Amino acid sequence: MNLDQKTVIITGGASGIGAAMATRFAAEGARVVVADLDAAAAQATAATFGGLGLPCDVTKEDDIQALVQRTEAEHGPIDLFCSNAGLAVGEPSHAASASNADWSRAWEVHVMAHVYAARAVLPGMIDRGQGYLLQMASAAGLLNQIGDAAYSATKHAAVSFAESLAITHGRDGIKVSVICPQYVATPLLGYSTPDEAGDAPGLLSPEEVAETVLQGVAEERFLILPHPQVAQYLQFKSADHDKWLESMRRLRDKVTGEAGTTDLRRIHRHI
Numbered sequence: 001m002n003l004d005q006k007t008v009i010i011t012g013g014a015s016g017i018g019a020a021m022a023t024r025f026a027a028e029g030a031r032v033v034v035a036d037l038d039a040a041a042a043q044a045t046a047a048t049f050g051g052l053g054l055p056c057d058v059t060k061e062d063d064i065q066a067l068v069q070r071t072e073a074e075h076g077p078i079d080l081f082c083s084n085a086g087l088a089v090g091e092p093s094h095a096a097s098a099s100n101a102d103w104s105r106a107w108e109v110h111v112m113a114h115v116y117a118a119r120a121v122l123p124g125m126i127d128r129g130q131g132y133l134l135q136m137a138s139a140a141g142l143l144n145q146i147g148d149a150a151y152s153a154t155k156h157a158a159v160s161f162a163e164s165l166a167i168t169h170g171r172d173g174i175k176v177s178v179i180c181p182q183y184v185a186t187p188l189l190g191y192s193t194p195d196e197a198g199d200a201p202g203l204l205s206p207e208e209v210a211e212t213v214l215q216g217v218a219e220e221r222f223l224i225l226p227h228p229q230v231a232q233y234l235q236f237k238s239a240d241h242d243k244w245l246e247s248m249r250r251l252r253d254k255v256t257g258e259a260g261t262t263d264l265r266r267i268h269r270h271i
């Protein structure tokens with residue numbers, strides 16, 4: 001999809017990768033609505049390119065319905081909805097140790113928010129015979145995130161839901177992409193600016209991710225991998241699951257040994 005003159009919503013658009021995508025898509029000529037739990041930050045990000053910033057808690061279906069209605073009233077039918085909001089949960093100790101509230105929150109933000117968005121925009125897109133659902137997941141949704149079982153499980157579910165959308169609605173003219181980055185220098189990893197990341201290995205800036213996403217959307221590619229090596233890791237996993245698990249155990253030993261924690265804000269420097 002060429003984004004010029006297209007109406008686009010980006011959730012979690014006030015910060016990090018969402019803000020970078022909003023800015024990059026607006027530069028392509030899209031009318032971008034930035035939606036976020038943090039209304040003031042959404043407005044501040046949107047103001048940098050003359051867009052609209054709106055409050056939205058993606059875990060509330062009514063908020064998503066209201067966001068879609070307000071956007072359509074301002075800009076007409078939505079061409080692309082990007083479900084990007086997300087959060088890290090973490091594990092206090094063992095793999096099942098995050099609280100029920102944390103597991104539920106991860107499920108609501110990473111999965112149900114995508115369902116609510118699709119429910120809000122799909123009927124109109126199907127009627128028009130076109131539309132784009134751009135879903136943020138993570139490399140953790142294809143592989144795994146050491147130290148965050150709830151994040152990994154819900155990002156896997158996000159990838160699966162994106163596949164269901166693509167299978168069920170490809171013939172309706174609906175395009176679907178799922179974005180699966182590894183580490184990116186954003187507040188989610190504890191960075192308020194990408195410069196703070198210094199020379200951390202394998203870490204991309206949000207702007208680099210936004211550029212890869214723009215290319216993926218232009219090519220209407222399902223799997224968007226800002227870190228291309230993820231494709232090889234995925235092949236390795238599919239070829240021999242047990243070997244892959246042992247390699248992940250060795251990686252876990254290394255990163256937790258060096259960092260002294262499983263906190264992803266620290267271990268990413270040792271991957």
Ligand code: NAD
Nearest residue numbers: 012015016017037057058084085086138183184186187188
């Ligand atoms: P970030 O913390 O900079 O941005 C996340 C944004 O989502 C924030 O503005 C936050 O207010 C918003 N948000 C959280 N819960 C919300 C809710 N209920 N309703 C509305 N907005 C909400 O983080 P980021 O790194 O830019 O993350 C963006 C997406 O990218 C997330 O889905 C994350 O899981 C994914 N991702 C990030 C990385 C990484 O290393 N940073 C890697 C892979 C995937």
